Amino acid sequence: MKHAAKIGALFAAMTVGFAGAAVADESANVIRNGTIGYVLTDYHWALYQTKDGKAECPQGFNDGPREQFKILFPADDGKKRTLLETQLARESQIWHPDLKPEIFTFKEAQGKTGLGMNLDGKVGPNDFTSPDGSEKGIDNQLYRVIGCVANYRGPDGTLYHFNNKFMQQHEYARVLIELTGVDSLVNDNDVTLTTYRGRDGLLTDATGNSFMPGGTQRADHKWGKEFISRFKGKIVDGVLTVQAAEYHQPTTWAFEDVTDQWFKDPRFQLKINQDRAEGMLAGYVDIENFYLQMARAVSTHHQSYGQQSSPSIYRALHKLADAYPDKDGHNTAISFAADVKFVQTFIEHPAVETAAKEADTRPARH
């Protein structure tokens, strides 16, 4: 807010691939009391993919539960097996993973090209360089873990599609960002971004497939307190950059899970205008949280759609984790980046968010 407003500047740079760009002075319509809100409409892990995948996955893609099961328990070897030593043993591995040597070949994404942000300000031997070479030292080791798992690869991977679809569909995973202290959407050296969980559906156009600015979302102050985080940062030439210490993002999938992802040292880098905010969320994700969110939300059946083996991914997460060492020196978090898109929305904060009337100590007649 210390920075003088530069409302007169145009977002010329934002017009490329950024539908709905408008002259900046129209933003006054949606910036109210220095505040503008957006709602998440698209979320995908940032994976660098070549057309045939051979550059980043020269050995091909990984095997999944179905393929691994066939290797472990061949149907044609004439052996009679029990459910306990087959199916239940594999499910045990998912819910009680270990760090024993991987018995299958896990194919990590290869190469030096990747997407994301330089989180630690260093250029390390395992870091990536952006495809255009403009940014070095990119930290995105999660890409090495899931980049050659078909389920995560766009546009056909089941998780790639349905993670986003269910986020759009279910209010549980509605993510709002509210910028306050905004003098200008072009340059402002002191803004605050606060995340909330929203409680309403997304506003679509008549086709139902495109999300429109101008909707309204109620911020969830009753059940969604753990999803409220404050980021500090600035806007430079229409690019918002903000950072926080920690952020819990609500996630859900098809079958009633109400999970979250726990990000450490997260930062948003978003090109913003009065209608949209698009760019990247990056930081470190707690590896145990990442693993269990995946296992709880996506069943073995659904993981099989795209050769996604939880036990193998667990070992790779521990091998490639690159931050937040525990007392024994083992890293507990892994760098990541996600492509994100938001549209503008008006965020309502209910005057009185009624807590559940029933006190915790009431007799538990339910």
Added chain:
Amino acid sequence: MRNLGKLVGFVAGLSLAAGGAYAAEKRLMEDYVKSPMPPGFQVIVTELEGPVFADAKGKTLYKWPIKSIRNGDVGEQKNKPTCDDTVYKVNAGLMSPYPGGFTLPEVETRPSCLQVWPAVYATAEDKPVGKWTIVDRKDGKKQWAYDGFALYTSVLDEVPGDTRGGTRRKEGGDSPAYREPVSPAPAVPAQFGVYSVAKGRFLATSIGYSVYTYDKDTATKSACTGSCLNEWAPMLAAENAVALGDWAVIERSPGVKQWTYRKKPLYTRIADEKFRSYEGGDIPGWHNVFTQTEPAAPKGFTVQDTRAGQVLADKNGRTLYIYNCGDDAIDELACDNPNSPQAYRFAICGGGDPDVCNKTFPYVIAEAGAKSENRAWTPVDINPKTGKFAKPGEAGALHVWAYRGRPVYLFGNDKKPGDVSGDAWGEFNGHRNGFKAFWLRDDFRTNAG
């Protein structure tokens, strides 16, 4: 709205429970539409499921509707009972990605479907009555059916009014093809419906929107007028609607009638977007409506707020969990109770090790001498090494709380009240062989019904 039964007292016979430890609760129970039944059958208003049909001994009747699961259909079509005396030895491969043909746990003692679900046989003299019909079984016997579905009882039900064999609550995706209690229609006007949810039998509109009552109303007059009507819509009654049982009609203004239930005018909330919402009930003075509520949880249990709604918790605020399990044989027998094989649960909560299991999902210990007011909640003795019911006086047995005859659990990694980190833990998001939090309210998904 014809043939409304009067409000009935709670099921008789609870005092027959083992040890006579259970006293019948005095509370309002759901009314139902009375219709002709064949001799030997009755309706019992149960504490968990409301009115259900029962046999002459008071055993609840169940059906097994067909359900499509991942690799095929299980359950029964109308007029085609399939539950028989076959003892299945291997899994059927119904649940992707795992194939069939593997020997089932505890196969030496695995019962047949009929041993667990005794068929309700008809005699040569029996005659169909209304929806009650008689179907032919493949073994040549005759079996009673209701609305076409063959009828069974459950070996898990011990006293009249028990519904431990199954529930009418909507189960989550990829859950087994559960058996359901068979019931008469609830006695509600056509504009209304009753839904089984975690908190009881929930009164709503016929398509599922919540109905509410208002503290300032009386039995004969609505206080919701003027601006109140911007937020609340009276449940209007037809000109010829008449009072019957719990239901009555008031005239809001000349010619405009409104339904009342148990002496309270009913409304919907205009802002409600979701079916069976509790949001209106959060507004001071307004309440959701139940035809009957769930039986009380054990003394000291608490209700905790979570990231999505509310859960039942222990006295320390730690979330309770329910274990769900149906096996993968063609008859889909339950594996979620201590009488059934524990290998499924041990695999999920302990990697096969009961000791690890008891740390990951520990039992909820009941104090010595703990008693329950109802049959929904009972203290039971469990051998923690086997997961089975302990013998009387067995060394090392744990005295734990059970719901519907199945132990409830905590999750070892929940750190504080309201944590639900063990929810959806297990095969198919905890619905198939795994754990779900004891949801009472879920404002976002359908975990609470």
